Amino acid sequence: MTPTAAVTLNEAQRDCYQEIANVAMGQAADRLARLLDVYVELPIPRVNLIEASDLHMALQEARNDEGLSAVCQGFIGSGIAGEALLIFNDTSVQDLAALLNYQGQRSPWTTEELLLDVSSLLTGACINGIGDQLGIHFNQGLPEIIGRGRNAAEILQSGPYPWHKTLAIEIHYSVEHMNIDCTLLLLFTEDSVPKLNKKIDFLLD
């Protein structure tokens, strides 16, 4: 059996992932809402298996605007690893900066720091939320800015990837009455998917 063959997802599993992601993103949104004192809107997260060659399309579908900024952050726990990709459009960045009033600080904050902070917060809350439900303690790595003012294709130019097919959870956040919206894409490594499925099956039983 090739590793690729093991990456499958049935309907019950997909529903379960969606439910877990839903709870986790709710917690993350609640934290963002408390930090910013705003109402954060949440649609249903999307759970899919995607081919490496389709990653561009998945991202472009999620974000077809031009000026994008992206932050990636790795996470690992119990042998399950993945990467969180948080993508903002540039108008969101300006509005976030205004909302957080970072400019008013005595020590200057850069837009990069703002991106990293919001990303750590959303990614951390979401990953911890998923981990809590599955009984996994995820260790969150240092974030990295992988693009400023680029389009989706430019952000992902680092392919080809050392995997064929993997699990992607896509979560969209937007803030009411403001120009802020961002997409959080959780991508697990190929060999993590069977392990995750096992945990999900355990929950489903």
Added chain:
Amino acid sequence: MTNEQIHLDDIHWLMEILQNIDVGLVVLDQQYNIQLWNAFMESHSGISPQKARGQNLFQLFPDIPQDWLQRKTEPVFQLRTRAFSLWEQRPYLFHFKNYRPITGRAPFMYQNISMIPLESVDRQVEHICLIIYDVTDVALSRNSQP
């Protein structure tokens, strides 16, 4: 009795590791008083753990931007999420001199910092830990690229 012995041994090893690990560890309470200061921090700052313990971080290091660090660590205390500071955005938090006189070309130590929440027994976050990584080599090799 035997169990307790093993337990003490464990703590002994952990302390040894804490003192020899090549990253800085600083535990702070909500008033930013230093509760733990490992050997890495002692070596690079010249301040002993005995002297550092109980001292306010901002009084001991007036160079550290207080409003910046407080803002940065607020979600760590309140929301239990990690926060990070990277050398690309902020070269260092603690101004440590470069300690390699021959091959060290940097005027100071570049630092990446992770700030993690520490839960107490009753699951409250009253302390946080700053983990300080020396990334001078990474910073120099990146900066020397054309």
